[in-house]
Amino acid sequence: MSTVPTFLRKAMPPPPAPKGPISCGSFGLAAQGAPWKYTLHHDRAENFLLWITRGQGRVTINGIRRGVSMHSALYLPAGTLMSIDLPNTAQALYLESPAGLTGTLPKEPLLLRVRDSLAQAELTGAIDTMQRELAQRRPFLDDAIAAHVSLVGVWLNRQLRAGSADAPKEKAAERLTRRFAQMVTRDYRTPMLMADYAEALDVTPTHLTRVCRQCSGRTAADILTERKLHAARIALERPKPTVQQVARDLGFASPAYFTRFMQNHTGLSPSALRNRTKARA
Missing domain, CATH: 1.10.10.60 (Homeodomain-like)
Known part of the structure; x- marks a missing residue:
């Protein structure tokens, strides 16, 4: 029998379970041995987040090339044509999650320049926490990961509200x-x-x-x-x-x-x- 009070079960339904694979961690390790998986133009069935913690590089979003540097966050919804070119000297974290997992993630691509040190630490900590969850495989893993992805969506929207978006007028x-x-x-x-x-x-x-x-x-x-x-x-x-x-x-x-x-x-x-x-x- 559940120990959660009835009124809480009705008011706070559990997060939806992931509808596909979730992965996160070091971008350099993910691209190791097959950089073409990111440098060639492609789109993905999953939502993709790149958080650059050191160095700089270039990304192409729907055919528009942009420079990225330390404390840039790139969010690409599923189906966005993308190309990522980071040199070996750069360091970045990534998060890939199924489309439709949570309603908090933005619907459009975002490039954020995050200057607030607390916000920087929050995103780094969120991805590190998910990486530990995936490695430890504890009970209720799916619920925990879905909740963390939802919180990342909240973080992205807060940065958007704070004016961190790098979005020049489109020509x-x-x-x-x-x-x-x-x-x-x-x-x-x-x-x-x-x-x-x-x-x-x-x-x-x-x-x-x-x-x-x-x-x-x-x-x-x-x-x-x-x-x-x-x-x-x-x-x-x-x-x-x-x-x-x-x-x-x-x-x-x-x-x-x-x-x-x-x-x-x-x-x-x-x-x-x-x-x-x-x-x-």
Whole structure:
């Protein structure tokens, strides 16, 4: 029989259990051995938070490149096209949590410059606490982790209210690049080429290329290529599906074309990449 009073059970329902994997800890360790998982443009099914505690680097959010430095917090909701490039000298913590786990997390990407020392310590402490919870695997782990993620959402909203957001007014070039990035996250598995995206956006391929390079340092074709390459490499880390199915799933005209694509960008065939992953396992 529960020892919690009835009136508390009705007023304070337990946090929802996680709907997928939650991970947190050192960003450097997470990226070790496979930096492409973060440097290539991609979007994730999970919400992602990066907290930089030392050094500086660059991030790209929906096609817009920004500099980040110590005490920058980057929050990216699931489905945000992203690229993170931090040198080895930088130090950062990360938190990845399932979409829909809590209603406190913001709905839009955020880049925060946190100057308050207490707020800095709060976020570092929250991620450290979750890391210990995941390592110790104590009873009610799911409830504890869900509650901590919810508190991180509260922290983000408090910083937003405090004016910590780095959100300059969006220019026309950035609006176009963001719209292109959002289309890429939706359609990169189709056979659409960069010119098809430009037509859908009612601009010329030349203009889209120029604008994307201006905003992100990469052309529109580069961004689309990176998104497909990231998805392909993730798929090839697993024993299934077949190489032919991966090619079809990513909109390639033939497995042979897919093989040339992978060799051009990685130096290895799809089968060789998969076999290398097996050898490391």
